[in-house]
Amino acid sequence: MRLHSSFTVRIRPIPPYSFELTVRKPAGWPLFSPLEISEGGITWTATHLEGELVGIKLSSKGSVDRPLLNAEVFTKKPVPESVRKRMIEMTTHELGADEDLSEFYAMARQDPFLKHAVDDLRGMHNTMTSTIFPDAVLAILLQMTGTKRFEQMMNCMLAKYGDRAEFDGRQIATWPTPEKLARTPASETKKTCNLGYRGDHIYKLSNKIAADGFPSMEELEKLSPVEVKEMLLELPGIGDYSADIINPHGGFPIDVWSGDIFGMLFFGKEPEHVKKELDRVKQEGIRRWGKWSWHAFFYVVQDLESLSKKLGMQLRLQ
């Protein structure tokens, strides 16, 4: 879809805010779309805001301690002032620009592992999409697979079923919408993108959300973490691990891979039978970091290479 219209907004994030670390996470986590483009200090990405496909061209005009972002938002048609205002609010929030990290940093500086991570990654903010759907599909694609096959499935889903935003001389594919995938039989996605049994989960999830709807990330943030988790666990294909990835309040998503890493950090060795010990590792993380468990998880997995050297441990990279 060609996005001809645009408006520009300047965003002043709460410092410290590192544009480079937030937009392009060290472990490769994207901002809004895995197929977004970053060149010469500019990032072109695409997402859905207020149910509308938008392209966003982002750059930094400030520094980590005096951050200033320039965001050009592209839409199909000119949008009314009220919609424009709402899109700016959502973009600011989804870029983590209104996130105050001071309390987390105060806690982290007293922690033997996190003190290194927050030093290495100062100003890296948590980012999110406006709905749970992209994260939910991503979480399902991650289940029971290695990173190579996960990337094949993810890129195929975006290329075949995502909306394509054409703006500023670029084309960026987004995550598919629930409505699109609700119209696509599981047999097709299984065949086209080799999803295997995940195709059934994604089809059921898409149909449920397309038919019944689901609260936005902002609406979920106003509910209690426990309440949100219970709602997420009601969704097809979403279990404990996936719900902790999606939950905007932040969980501690321990799987086989992260279980090895945090088992090594907490107990000095990788668990011998990691699947059996996932719960023990998870409970220890929550005990140590409480409401900051997600931020702790986020900072550690983005900083594995440096942490391995500083702590003298072999932490398994992605």
Place this chain on the structure above:
DNA sequence: GCGTCCAGGTCTACC
């Protein structure tokens, strides 16, 4: 080249 194992979980039937 071929066979086997298993991977960044979830669901369901069964006890």
Place this chain on the structure above:
DNA sequence: GGTAGACCTGGACGC
């Protein structure tokens, strides 16, 4: 309520 087994597919590995 707890748990074993099934579930798609393809890369890694041993032979």
